[in-house]
Amino acid sequence: MNKYNRRIYLIIILIINFILTGCWDNNELDTISIVTGLGIDAAENDDEIDLTLQVSKIKGTTGYEKGAVGQGSSFFVMEATDSGILSGIDKLEKQIPRSIFLHHNQVIIFGKEQAKKGIKKYMDVFIREHQMRMETWVLISDSTAKDILTATMEQEENSAIGLSKMIYSESRDYEVLSTKLIDLTSKMMEKTTSPVIPIVTVNSENGNSEAEISGLAILKEDKYIGELDLERVRGYSWIMGNCREIPFNIKTEHGYADTSISNIKLKNKPKFGADGPFISIDFKGDVSIREIQGFEDMKTNEIFAILQRSCVEQLKKEILDCFNYSKNLNADIYGFGTEFYRKYPKNFEKLREYWDEIYPELDMEIDINLEITDTGKVLNSLYMEEKTDENR
Template sequence: MRLKLKRIFCLLFCFVLLCTTGCWDNKELDGLSIVTGVGIDASKDPGDLDLSFEIATVENGSKKDGGGGGEAPYIIREAKNRFILGGMDSLRYGNSRELFLHHNQIIIFGSDIAKAGLKNYLDTFMRNTETRMEVWVIVAKNDARSILSTETKQDKVTSVALSRMIQNERQISTYSSTNMLQFTSRLVDRSTAPVTLVVERKEENGLQTLNFSGMAVFKDDVLVGIMDMYQMQGYILSMGKVNGGSVELLTKYGNANLSITSSDCEKKIILGENNSITYQLKIKTNLAVGELQNFRSMSINRVIDLLNAEAKKDLTTKIKASFAESQRLQSDIYGIGAHIHKYYPKQWKNLEGAWSAVYPTIQLELEVETNVNYSGKISESLNMREGHE
């Protein structure tokens, strides 16, 4: 009996070894072009796309960082085709390596292509088994090609620089940046409009930089507007937890820069008669004094009271401006429709078909509470110490 069990065990062991000898779809690293960034622009030729693929050149990058070699740590391969996959296939000619998307960091859509709609182009990435749904989706203020070709000083690979910039933004708030999963989830939801960061390239004194300059607002999959940084701060404050950012205040007594240490909001949606909707927001924000200018001969207590009042006014204006802009664009970026669908399904049946027309009629009731509770290592500035009133 024991001998029979041993034979069975040996057969099973051999079978397991045969099954774990390798992967059917493994790919050798030296046969791949590792794509770290993809740019998609509208072409001058109707129906075509101008495609840009940022490909890491690991060996060159390491030599340059170490002081040797003069080649860039990446190359940009370009293609023109009606299809993204067709453009990738066309790059096989004249290229000894296959494009590999698994390590792609970011997908950048030019503003022209975003205004035409993104569903057709997202389809390619969602079907591709190499695409990660965590890849970041952003919109270039102009064209995606110029963004990918920007040579930043701190991070040599543009896509890596952008990915790190997004991670920095997400330490403040997770609501402005969007990955493919979040973007497509909002498209599937149909009532909630996608948003994502807008990046632009700047050059001054020969130095190239990339900056986030606002937030792209979509209606379905079509780019319909861009909120500036002022409106964008109002949006993220009204969405949930915020753990950073600053508030600049200009008053007749002096100027101040306050740091947001924490912020949170309570949301409530009230359905009234005749399909009227009220959106109630209660926001509580804690701030710290980062910098004071002037406020000559004023006590710290008086300055704090003034800053609380001015900060409340500033945040209220930003939040209302953001909400009003979303209504002008008829884009429910706050997910109000999704909330009604979930908690009031019967009422939603009457609203769903005309949601674009109903959304601009929603009334906003806003309550903002600010608390300036930290003045830094000192309380009074040098100007304030010149004698109190």
């Protein structure tokens, strides 16, 4: 057999191998139930949880579909009450002819009541079990996890997959509105940090539901203690330095402006002063003007000066409002304690055990520098141009 024929035979063998592999994968789909969402709610017994699994229906396959949500639904739900997550899954597997497959799970959702009790002891399985992915999104439901996973979304056949897409979209502007399992685990390991987790709310109307991120849940020692609404979320985001181009509306006595802030450069500096530790914030950013209303009989440079000053004042107000709220809860959502430890490991080692007493008294110094760099296609509004023409 010459070299040419050998190559032909080798190509044929490879093609057959790919075809057979595809058939093998198709057969495997008939033996597994693919979980797309996992929910944990508080049970009547304090030592147990109500576990909810959202399982995707695979087109072209037949099998167990108990708990299907509506005709034509692309998923069904399975429920169990048990003391642990894996033991609950084992209980469900005994009721069905397929193996439960967790590797494609999109979201882990804790019900609000369970979050108030604590989530730490249920985190172990997520970081230990091989099928669990550390990139999975973690959420807290404003009601129960079951409510979220059984909801039928108007634009998405599968609510868990729809949530995953929504989180990805929201996080393009505010990264703090997304929490991955790996990030939450890391924050929970920091002794002084209070982790935050996005809160998901479902509004139902006419049989369909719309999900939205309504804020951030604040955890203290793994328990829900409060939340940031969306206004405070923005104040939190400025300090965390993970905003992109953010819409920023300004109202003054002279008029209204729709602006955006981008190219943000932030430096958080933990320092020790005469009165103790404090945080120094250096914030720089570019302002783009998208729309202006009002400001009649004013020159362009006067308007820009007013807008620049107003942006700085409002930005500082939003930052301090969120910071003071976190101090009232005694929850270091920013990880400032960790920053002090990194910069002053020897000094802060003595202060770490007293951080709960220090944080509510922590001061913040803010230096904000904003520059108007973009006015759109025109510099003046129409009425400004009219005023200029009258004065020529």
